[in-house]
Amino acid sequence: MKRFFNSGTSRQSQSGRSEPDESASRESVNPAAASEADETTRLLPNRIDSSYGGGYLSPDDPAVTPYNLFFVRAAHLFTIFLLFLTSIWWILLLVALFVTPPGFETRGSPFTAFSYASVAVTLLAVGLLFFAAPSKSVRIITGVVALFLFINTIITASVERTRHEEGWVGITSVAWAFAVSIWTIVTDRLVQWGKREEEERLTGRPESRRTLLEWMEVSVSSIALLILCAVSALLFCTLILRSLDSGLAPPGKRYWVDGNKYEIHVYCHGSKSKEPLPTVLFEGGDDPVENGLWQFAQNAVQNGSINRYCFADRPGLGWSDTAPSPFSAGQATEALSEALARAGEKGPWVLVGAGSGSIYSRVFSSRHGTEIEGLLLIDPLHEDLLGRVGAPTRGFWLWLRGILSPLGIDSVPGALFNGRTREDRVWGRAAYQTSKTIFAKLQESLVAKSLTRRDAITSRAIQYQDTPLTVISSGKMIHRDKAWQSKQEDLTKLTHALLHWDVVEDAPHEIWRTLEGRELIEKRLKKMVHLSLKRPINAVKAAAIISGGDTL
Template sequence: MKSIWGGSREDRDDDGSARNSLQDERDSAPPSEHTRLLPNRVDSTAYLSPDDPAVSPYNLRSIRFTRYLTICFSLIAFVWWIVLLVSTFVTPPGFHIRGSGFFPFGYASLALANLLFTLLFFIVPAKAVRIASFVIASLLLVDAILIISVHQIRYEEGWVGMASVLWALVMSISTLATDRLVEWGKYEEEERLTGRAETRRSVGEWVAVLLSTISMIILAVVVFLMTCTLFLRALDAGLAAPGKMYWVDGDKYRLHVYCHGNDTDSKLPTVLIEGGEGSVEGGLWDFANNAVENGSISRYCFVDRPGFAWSDTAPSPLSAGMAVEAVDEALARAGEDGPWVLMSAGIGSIYSRILSSRHGQDIKGLLLIDPLHEESLNDIGASGRGFILWLRGIISPLGLSQIPGAVFKGRTKDDRIWGRSAYQTGKYIFAKLQENLVAETLSKRDVASSRAIQAQDVPLTLVSSGVKIREDSRWEEKQRDLTHLTHKLRHWDIVNDAPHQVWETQEGRDIIEKRLRQLVHG
């Protein structure tokens, strides 16, 4: 007999038996996440246990897609982080940052850490994490506004800095949205599969919530400190350079040139000052002004090396010879062509010697104040010293010394740009790191070449630190060797009680000014 449905009763019985046997096979098979989620359990009374592994927000395509998207973001962030890390040591084309480069690297590190924490604690959303993420996003928005709106910061950070802070901002918003989405997915799946949203957490989940919260709070503190440091930089941007800025090296960056005294029509040579471990403004500037007032010299100039005071940083690597070329170009653009008496201190003598060897008859005298010998470049280029400089640079955006100095010690703009706090800035640390990276190779080769071609008729005077000589017997040997740079050694003075910065004592200042007067006036 045929059924009105188009088949015989026997056929329908066979189909029913087949379906029943298939259902029996499904019921007897080991349960899995996929098979147990096939029935619609919204109206069912047979709910799963809240601890069942099938109860997971990963059941939702939107959650799985979000996780894959976070992984892709993490890979992009890692590549960007690697590029900025490499650019600290060798600048790729188009990635030159006229500031230190440590701020963009800090934002890249922040974005990468944020994404990694999101992946690590992806399945355990927490309200505290979302609050911390909101704080981070708000602070990063302030940072982005500061970098883009303050001309000097925007100039120093360039497109790399702006892209880095905006990337970190977008990733923080992504972390906030991801945590909220996972919480929603978790709620939906628990309602669907267990009948109610789960309020209790396992010990492992509480540990994950604690760790994720601590991680995000640490990131929030880091961003807060970076924001405070940016505010200091915005304040410092209002301090104008006393001299003029000139583009060098194919207009890649600018150097600060300052001259003071009589016009260049004077028959007396101009004193060209090169700073030592710090900028000229932080040491010899005041001495030079007094020398002009006393009539010992008629005019002086100085050029801040790349990364010092108002000068921009140069692309890496930067050897002493490359820095001298940039200084020479800045002087030429400023219309300063000598003749010169070169006065330098410490490591600045390396740069003065290279400049002297390249200018021949334009150099009317060399005054070296406790100069660094080329063999000491091995200490400057020590790997341990370089690693410490790099670590200092990495944490420099936090302003751990600058912020307390400004709040509690009254440090001013001058202090941070060229004064007693300048060594804490990212630009200064980056310049010293560049010095370290090539000291034993490119810079040592440059100074060795300069010694070979140095004009031997240039009058030479050395003023050495007696304290330094007593502390290190090798220092005296090296000072003595430097007296043979030319055949016209005029004087070698050892100031008994003077430190490495000889001009910090009255006796040292008097001797330096006396010897400088003799070289300038012939």
């Protein structure tokens, strides 16, 4: 139906001549008598006399816009408000990657929640940039994104382990991203309706063609949303893998620590002998104990070298949850002590620390001196070399890998084409690809040169000097790195009771990977465990035993 405008137009007299419209003249003379301004009178004061047919505007006229409608303008403002709120959430999650704000703890990886927040921010930003260029293709692609996000929300909330790890922060992030995707679809459809209504009202018919600028806007927005669609699909695949991995039961039990903020996995095996033999407590290096040292410990029990052993996964490794940031070696030791106490394991202990894990064993030894019967360090990391762990370039690459890790760029192809199993991803050769492990490594790197180094230096100052000590070093590491050699020698002076310093010539950093290394470690460990039967109880330990407590 055609619509004509009387304001400011002329009318035809009976004689066919054009005569001024008296009402228009009166309105021009007396503006107060004019009708209330609307988008037509406000935006188009002098355009009705154009030569475009029947008093309609040209479709290319900038006044033909969906922004004329109140609902479209309100949707635009509300989208800006949503982008503002989502950006605040995104910034908080970005900060949580380095320092956990109070209440923002996740027991899994904060990288996952950050990924969903990034999806939500991108959806809103793209929607605002191309707000006035609605497209059916955009709505279809966004619908696919919304479908993936909806499924991810259901899986995250319904699978017990993912719900436990993500907590309210992760569930809120994925649910919010889904809600934003639905709003994006609704907004695009609203703008499409408003655009058609205004074109019919102002030009006489809906416009089916697009300008070159509109085609460019639709193309760019479609490409951006296609990338988001791929991201959502990868997030879905990674979440499926995590759900499958959650079915892998831990060999031990998880215990709440630090005010029930997160859980630590503890596993102990072997019999408690009638003789007061100590329990061997293993601390892994870059990898969890399960990846190599666990098999060694099992063989040592079977061979009769030791009677019983325990190990606990550090936060973020193996079956343990991640801890809030920052997280130092001292905090890890406190969590380990609490988990062992909840598990009913009281020692005495012979500590075996490998690589970077030797830092944690040393801190534990210094804080539980009366319970420690020996300290065996396997190619240990010296506190003066923690700068390598905390190097800025290493921290940056860990952060970048963490940002990409929820996409499963490594883990998904590994599972589909390389035969990676659940064991590989939880504690094995592919564990370094998971978001949780990468976050734990980032935490370690962030405080290596500050908090952890301070803990290591302090532990050396308060270390019991009569604790038997054995150091076993890698020949390959010593020959390749002179600084490593000198620091290995320095670590033999941790106590006054050095039993052995051995160098396994052809062994790598993980000395137990070689037959010679395994045999030597087991031999030294057996001697240290049984040596405790011959050691006299010193006055400090006797006082602690009589009082039933520890001297820390």
